[in-house]
Amino acid sequence: MKVKVAVEALAALAQESRLAVFRLLVQAGQAGVSAGALGDKLGIPPATLSFHLKTLFHAGLVQSRTEGRFVIYSANFTEMDRLIAYLTEHCCAGDATQCAPIRKC
Amino acid sequence: MKVKVAVEALAALAQESRLAVFRLLVQAGQAGVSAGALGDKLGIPPATLSFHLKTLFHAGLVQSRTEGRFVIYSANFTEMDRLIAYLTEHCCAGDATQCAPIRKC
DNA sequence: TTAATATTTCCATAACATTGGAAATATAGA
DNA sequence: TCTATATTTCCAATGTTATGGAAATATTAA
Numbered sequence: 001m002k003v004k005v006a007v008e009a010l011a012a013l014a015q016e017s018r019l020a021v022f023r024l025l026v027q028a029g030q031a032g033v034s035a036g037a038l039g040d041k042l043g044i045p046p047a048t049l050s051f052h053l054k055t056l057f058h059a060g061l062v063q064s065r066t067e068g069r070f071v072i073y074s075a076n077f078t079e080m081d082r083l084i085a086y087l088t089e090h091c092c093a094g095d096a097t098q099c100a101p102i103r104k105c
Numbered sequence: 106m107k108v109k110v111a112v113e114a115l116a117a118l119a120q121e122s123r124l125a126v127f128r129l130l131v132q133a134g135q136a137g138v139s140a141g142a143l144g145d146k147l148g149i150p151p152a153t154l155s156f157h158l159k160t161l162f163h164a165g166l167v168q169s170r171t172e173g174r175f176v177i178y179s180a181n182f183t184e185m186d187r188l189i190a191y192l193t194e195h196c197c198a199g200d201a202t203q204c205a206p207i208r209k210c
Numbered sequence: 211t212t213a214a215t216a217t218t219t220c221c222a223t224a225a226c227a228t229t230g231g232a233a234a235t236a237t238a239g240a
Numbered sequence: 241t242c243t244a245t246a247t248t249t250c251c252a253a254t255g256t257t258a259t260g261g262a263a264a265t266a267t268t269a270a
Contacts, residue, residue, distance in 0.1 A: 007121050013192070014115035015228085016108055022192075029198035035247060047230050050248050055227095069237045069246050077197065084189055087118070087127075092182065093134035120258080140217060152260050155218050160257095174216050174267045 005060070006086050009079065012059035017044055018052045022061060025075040032065070032074030110165070111191050114184065117164035122149055123157045130167060130180040137170070137179030 013019050020042050025033060033041075039049045053073060056062045060079045065072050118124050125147050130138060138146075144154045158178060161167045165184045169176050 003121055003124065007119055007124055010115050010119035010124070011227095014112055014119045016112050017228095019108065019112055019115070023194065026193065027195045027198065029196075029200060031198065036245090039247095045230055046247065047232090047249080048228080051228080051230095054248085066237090071247065075196075080192065084192070087185065087189070088131065089128065090132045091134075093132065093136065095134060116257095122258090141215090144217095150260055151217065152219080152262090153258080156258080156260095159218085171267095176217065 006083060008059045009061055009083050012055050012061055015052070015055075017042065017048070018056055021049075021052060021073075022056060022075065025062060025073060026077075026080070028074065030074055032072040034067075034070040034072050036070070038073065111188060113164045114166055114188050117161050117166055120157070120160075122147065122153070123161055126154075126157060126178075127161060127166060127180060130178060131182075131185070133179065135179055137177040139172075139175040139177050141175070143178065 013022060021038055021044075024038065024041065035046075035049060035053060038044070038053075039046060042049075044052070053062065053064075057064065057073075061076055062073050063076055064074075118127060126143055126149075129143065129146065140151075140154060140158060143149070143158075144151060147154075149157070158167065158169075162169065162178075166181055167178050168181055169178045171177070
């Protein structure tokens with residue numbers, strides 16, 4: 001992963017509403033959630049939500065598909081995993097006892 | 106982890122110089138790297154580097170200790186792991202086949 | 211104490227991000 | 241077609257962040 005891509009992804013997540021949206025989509029899995037449902041659940045006005053979704057989309061963290069009148073957003077798990085790998089790359093000078101975790105769903 | 110803590114950590118990482126500093130410290134492990142050595146390796150002027158280190162420190166992502174005239178910075182792996190756990194919490198609607206990775210040092 | 215080295219604080223400038231109302235666009239169903 | 245619903249674009253005001261030179265502060269060794 002290139003530096004600028006990682007910075008853009010982190011910047012996209014470094015905002016309270018966008019982080020809430022992303023985490024909600026992470027928990028929803030591939031099924032995703034419509035823009036309207038996201039706005040309702042999180043109490044974000046349409047214009048603001050649209051702005052934030054565009055930011056997350058541009059950063060490659062979410063995808064969207066259209067179903068009738070709805071636009072369904074879902075998390076891009078591949079990109080999330082790449083970002084985490086980039087952050088933790090070659091960590092702890094190769095000594096696995098220094099850091100910990102193994103993620104499981 | 107609380108939202109604001111996560112947002113602050115992500116914002117701290119969402120900047121090219123700070124991300125480079127953090128990744129370098131992640132790779133250095135507990136031994137850490139002095140402020141001056143960081144500046145030399147990354148080509149960041151002292152005032153700018155100090156500003157960025159303060160930001161990373163305030164976000165809880167790095168620690169520092171003084172050794173003689175040197176201030177040695179090191180990554181806070183516990184906080185890094187908490188952040189990753191916060192991002193990936195309850196991911197994929199519980200279906201582990203949707204997302205992937207297992208991190209190893 | 212003096213000189214050399216290491217790091218931080220101060221500051222002003224410039225660049226970028228967030229907000230939400232109103233209007234525009236798109237789709238579906240009657 | 242007409243109406244209701246869903247989402248996006250436009251815009252301007254406000255707030256936040258990044259930069260690096262110069263000066264201040266700390267520590268060590270001679």
